Amino acid sequence: MRKTLYGLLVFGMCLVTLGSGALAQSTSETPKILFEKEEIKDQKSLFERASKGITDLEKKPFSSVAELENTKTKVKEKVKTYTTTQRIKVEKHPDGSVKESFVTTSFALIPTNKSNINESVTTEGYNGSGSLYNSGTDPSISVKAYSTIYWDNWYDPNNNLYYDLTKVTGGWEPQDSYIQISNRYINLSAIGWAYGVGRVNQGLQVHASINTFSVTAPSEWYPIHAKDTYRTFGSHQKCTISDSSDTWTFDFYNYK
Numbered sequence: 001m002r003k004t005l006y007g008l009l010v011f012g013m014c015l016v017t018l019g020s021g022a023l024a025q026s027t028s029e030t031p032k033i034l035f036e037k038e039e040i041k042d043q044k045s046l047f048e049r050a051s052k053g054i055t056d057l058e059k060k061p062f063s064s065v066a067e068l069e070n071t072k073t074k075v076k077e078k079v080k081t082y083t084t085t086q087r088i089k090v091e092k093h094p095d096g097s098v099k100e101s102f103v104t105t106s107f108a109l110i111p112t113n114k115s116n117i118n119e120s121v122t123t124e125g126y127n128g129s130g131s132l133y134n135s136g137t138d139p140s141i142s143v144k145a146y147s148t149i150y151w152d153n154w155y156d157p158n159n160n161l162y163y164d165l166t167k168v169t170g171g172w173e174p175q176d177s178y179i180q181i182s183n184r185y186i187n188l189s190a191i192g193w194a195y196g197v198g199r200v201n202q203g204l205q206v207h208a209s210i211n212t213f214s215v216t217a218p219s220e221w222y223p224i225h226a227k228d229t230y231r232t233f234g235s236h237q238k239c240t241i242s243d244s245s246d247t248w249t250f251d252f253y254n255y256k
Contacts, residue, residue: 031099035090039103043146046105050082057085057102062149062234065253066108070246079250082107096157099164103150106254110143112179112243143181143241144173145252149234154223156195162223163256165190168235171212172250176243183240184208186215189255192231194222213237231256 040046049055066079089101147170154162168188172181190202202221206213224231234255241248 029094031091031093033089034092034098035087037086037088039086039088046084047082047107050084050105050107055084056087061085061102061151062104062106062254062256064106064108065251066110066145067251067253068110068112068241069249069251071240071249072246079108079110081252082109098155100153100155101150102153103148104254105146105148106252108145108250108252109141110145110241110250112142112241112246112248141175142179142243143175143250145237145239145250146170146173147235147237147252147254149254152223153226161226162195163190163226163231163233164223165217165221165233167214167216169212169214170235170237171208172239173211178243180242181211181239182242183238184211184213185238186213187236187238188215188217189232189234189236190217190221190224192224192228192233194224197222200224 040049060083062083064081064083066081067076068079069076083104083106085102085104087100087102089099091099091101093099147168149165150167150169152164152166154164156162165188168186170186172184174181184207186206186208188204188206190200192199194200200222202218204215204218206215224233232255234253236255237252239250241250
């Protein structure tokens with residue numbers, strides 16, 4: 001059972017002191033559902049939303065940065081990213097705390113042809129066959145990387161905001177048969193000030209043996225205070241991309 005802010009608040013009121021290893025207990029009281037909608041999971045629909053700037057949050061919740069570095073020349077280039085966020089649920093708990101649940105999906109379209117790395121691509125969608133379908137322009141995309149972060153806004157009864165990281169899914173899709181993906185790693189981080197326990201350093205690294213992944217944050221992780229300007233909250237996925245003549249390292253950061 002995850003450490004929810006509601007559980008921490010209830011547990012904190014029951015103890016004179018709260019040790020750093022204390023585990024918040026779940027409550028049998030059922031929260032009131034204020035809003036709920038079905039999550040969009042179709043990759044084509046999500047990319048269309050992202051490329052058109054369709055999102056449920058006016059301000060991007062995560063800074064999405066993608067970088068490609070040639071291992072021989074050490075030349076590093078930025079890769080264009082697209083992001084969309086879905087607001088899927090709002091719950092109000094008996095103590096007055098509120099949880100808003102979001103899903104943020106980011107895409108990076110990776111061309112290993114250097115001349116295409118910084119091209120500005122405007123498109124209505126991605127057909128998964130190695131080309132973008134708009135006005136006939138094909139920027140020779142070699143790999144599509146994508147990341148979906150499941151996270152919550154927790155408001156305590158005093159309206160203080162906390163961020164809770166629950167899960168990250170994603171992967172890398174080679175768009176040409178000669179492209180190889182290796183050395184795949186995913187890092188989850190929720191570092192910062194947590195309710196009742198002070199500053200916490202919560203991190204997890206997972207090696208992916210295939211080109212897709214799903215990583216759930218450990219149940220003992222605490223939500224992080226939104227006002228902590230030194231926080232690290234989000235995910236980083238990394239891999240090596242190879243073709244017949246070159247090798248690149250690719251980093252995809254999504255942090256807030």
